[in-house]
Amino acid sequence: MMPALTFKTDDSHDWVKDHITLLERRRFVSRLLETNSVIMPIHGFQTLTLLDYPGYTAATVFLGGCNFRCPFCQNAGLVLHPEKEPVIAEEDVLAFLKKRRRVLDGVCITGGEPTLAPDLPSLIRSIKELGYLVKLDTNGTHPAVVRRLAEEKLIDYVAMDIKSSREHYDRLAGSSSEKLLSAVEETAAFLMNGSLDYEFRTTVVRELHEEEDFEKIRDWLAGCKRYYLQAYKDSEHILKPDSYSSYSREELEHFAGILRKKIPLVEIRGID
Secondary structure (H helix, E strand, C coil), X not given: CCCCCCEECCCCCCCCCCCCCHHHHHHHHHHHHHCCCCCCCEEEEEEEECCCCCCCCEEEEEECCCCXXXXXXXXXXXXXXXXXCCCECHHHHHHHHHHCCXXXXXXXXXXXXXXHCCCHHHHHHHHHCCCCEEXXXXXXXXXXXXXXXXXXXXXXXXXXXXXXXXXXXXXXXXXXXXXXXXXXXXXXXXXXXXXXXXXXXXXXCCCCCCHHHXXXXXXXXXXXXXXXXXXXXXXCCCCCCCCCCCCCHHHHHHHHHHHHCCCCCEEEECCC
């Protein structure tokens, strides 16, 4: 018997308006609970989001495990103990996506760190066969995986986290490995020099970031396609809760101004 599900929805949405009835949702949950088949460890499934894939209506798949230990991470359970998280059968997620092809445009693959999953290409290939666009969230530590997915045209958009300036990466990522930082640099260069659509993004934490970090990021990623500064938000799922806070919008705008000197498109997310 499968463990209890993590079944996520976007609370800002009216399900009836979006052609997804309560009955359909109940039937989907019932089917997930009845199945014993787990092809790939999917630990969460958000059936509708307008936020995760810019410009598209999408669903989001959550995979477990991560090679970073960012203290401000919003998904502590998926990072630290994915084996304790609920599991959803891949075949049932695909069955749901097959029914929603006229409602959804794309699927976001997030985590944790998705590129750690050995069966990631197979999962994405199954999603692409249903006609969906695919967005990959990544910390950039597996450039070979990102390159393979891009070369096989399995992904359409990449959102890559830039934790901080290279000088302070270890403090933000919870890892002092020069090999991991080198991999991050390689993935960033691949995206900037290729044709795949992408964004870089940084969750800005008052206690961990300072003005100099954004000056160094600006010089490192000068000319990149787009960059988002995301306001930190505390929650019960933070890896190290009650330790951090966000900058104000005015302060984030100041950091954005620093980046805009060499990056043409810089925007702020997650704050009014």
